[in-house]
Amino acid sequence: MIYHGYYSIGVGYKMSKSQITNNIRKLRFEHNEMTQQELADKVKVSRQTIVAIEKGNYSPSLELAFKIAHVFGVPLEAVFIYTP
């Protein structure tokens, strides 16, 4: 059986780390040094989630990604960069 994102039994592979990077940290500093908590409050998630996104440990849903871009007033591509 293969589990999406997990080690498959007998094969032993892991889903590659996210190929999406982001500029959230830079954008926060450019917007009056917004804190992670402030950004989290604006997009209605926890600070833990913002930390995970900034570190590249979590790829947000489309809705959350758009909300973050809307907070900074920039297009989605200015916030998240996909590297094939």
Added chain:
Amino acid sequence: MLFRERENLVYLISNIVVSTGYFLYIAQRYIALGLDPSDDFNFWGSAILVIVPIFVVTRLIIRIIFSIINAIVTQREEPDFLDEFDKIVELKATQNFYHVFMFGFFVSIFTLVLDMPPFVMFNILMLTIIIAGVVGDISRLLFYRRGV
């Protein structure tokens, strides 16, 4: 360490302490009672049923105490809702819990095929519940620290 990481670390430690304590208590009681093998089903059945509300109540108490202490120490109110990241972490940790539980369940059933006494099956089942719970908590902790 962020709130959810601290919270899950506390859950993990309390889970291990409570589970180990309960398991040792039950084992000692079983030995002390010196039950007939025919009474095994009654004894172990009730022991396993009781473990679920014990875990639930313990988790609730720990959560309340931790929230109070965390609020006092950090002077910050943490979110009381689960966002998308929390839901995915919970989903994947629960998945790991079920995998371990199913494995242990089949092992416990297999002991009946080998004609082992019923208390062996119940012991393995109880240990499976405990270990699966610990695996779930460790999974949550790792997912919060390393991401999903």
